[in-house]
Amino acid sequence: MTATLILHPGKERSLLKRHPWIFDTSVARLAGQARPGDTVIVADSHGKPLAKAAFSPQSKIRARVWSFDPDAPIDHAFFKRRIAQAVLRRAALPELAGQQGLRLIHAESDGLPGVMADRYGDTVVLQLTSAGAEKWRDAIIAGLVQATGCARLYERSDSEVRGLEGLEPATGWRFGEAPAGEIVIEEHGVRMAVDIIAGHKTGFYLDQRENRRLLAELSHGKRVLNCFCYTGGFSLQALAGGATQVLSIDSSQPALERAAANLALNPGLEAARAQWHCANVFDELRKLKSAGETFDLIVLDPPKFAPSAAHAERAARAYKDINLLGCKLLAPGGLLMTYSCSGGIGVELFQKIVAAAALDAGRTARIVKRLQGAADHPIDLAFPEGEYLKGLLLQID
Structure with a gap:
């Protein structure tokens, strides 16, 4: 019963x-x-x-x-139906057509709490973060394989949040066999290798896809600074867009090595225009400011400073600091593309933090565009917590 x-x-x-x-x-x-x-x-x-x-x-x-129907049976057929619906919703959006990297299931916003699934070519990567999702693993895997026709499925249920549910990490191939070589996708004309086994999240930040495209459109003839660059997604799009120079900073040497390798996958992009610096971003920005460096376009895409509202105050200081430095490093009329992926920092609070940073830097900042996750990362209006990624494109005088 x-x-x-x-x-x-x-x-x-x-x-x-x-x-x-x-x-x-x-x-x-x-x-x-x-x-x-x-x-x-x-x-x-x-x-x-x-x-x-x-x-x-x-x-x-x-x-x-x-x-929300208390009489609905929760069984294998339920998950098969929900997964198929999520896949079909994305197929109905023209802007997602032909994308080789795509989020298929976005947890609560697709009616499947604790379930995230991304597709990279013919490989699906699944992440389960709740006790309920864990309970229905087999049904979820079967539903994904049927709905996508994928060649293989890898589970990356190693997120720290599983510990809050009393769950141990669970990883490994659940369907099909490992590919013979690395998984490579093409995004807006740029090729990128995806490490689904050890990379961040499921291997790549698919939520920033359209923001990377926007950066490419803005980069022509500009000197670009990309902070917290990870494996170079923004950096390569800036190069593809015609940036004269792209300086990329990250604290992870392995990530920078992967970024340089991704650049090599694109022989049409000039490696001479790219610089990769392994350093603490906060420290490096202060050094650049002391050296009198300026940039025409800066990307600030830091990791999650506030995993929950309880961390918001400390995170706000970090966001203000990084945006203050960014404002000071921009040439007059320059563009700042700044983000927060912290669920504990709401859209309004993030804008206030950035506004305070611009004020302290003695700069006038104007919002050119509000930025958010790509269309395959929908936000259920009844679940505002799903809007974890928020961003601003600012013009700084």
Whole structure:
């Protein structure tokens, strides 16, 4: 018999607005028995069923909703249908047509909390981050293989967030065999190798695809600085766009070596126009400022400074510092492309932080464009937490 999660009075409000998370503080009691990942009925304080969700006793997010229909069966057919729907939604968007790197499932925003899947050519990479997703691994894999016709599927369930669910890391080939060589995709005319086994996330930052294209359009004739460059996605697009020089900085030497190797995959791009510096970005920017260096276009795409709202204050200082330095290094009329991927920093707060940085730098900054993740990273309006990537394109006087 399915257990029921009974909510405290009034705590059903977010659920009625179709928000998929039930926090531990909202739960009055569990009627019945449930193990991690089991499907439970979620009911209001009067016992009225409202949804079906995955139970996670070790997480502050005590349950994640699979369906807002409390009578819906959560079975293999459910996951097959949800996955097929996610794949078809992307196929219906013209801007995603022909993309070799594509996010297929974007967790809560595709109605599959704790499930992320990216496709690189004929390889799918799956990441499961919740107890519920873990419970239905086999069904999810089968659904992905059927919906995509992929040749192989690799699991990269090694995110630190799994620890909050009481889950151990899980990686390995789940369908098909490893490819004979490295996986290479082409994005807007630029070839990039993707390390699905050891790279960040599932191997690449697909969410920045359209922002990299925009950078290419802006880079002609400009001296570009790319901070936190990782494997060179922004850097190579700047070179492809006609930048006169691209200085890329990252603290990881292996990432920079991969970036240089990616450049070599594109013989049409002049290696002489690219410089790779292994350094702490904050320290290096201060050195560049002391040396009197200036740039026409700067990209600030730092790692996640605030994984949750609890880290927001400390993260705000880091974001302000990096943007202050960026503003000081820009030539008059230069462009600053600045991002935050921290879920604990909202869109409004991020804009305020950047505005304060520009003010302290004594510069006037104007928003040219607001930036966000690509179309294959949709945001469910009922789940604003899904808008983790936010950015601004600024012109600085």
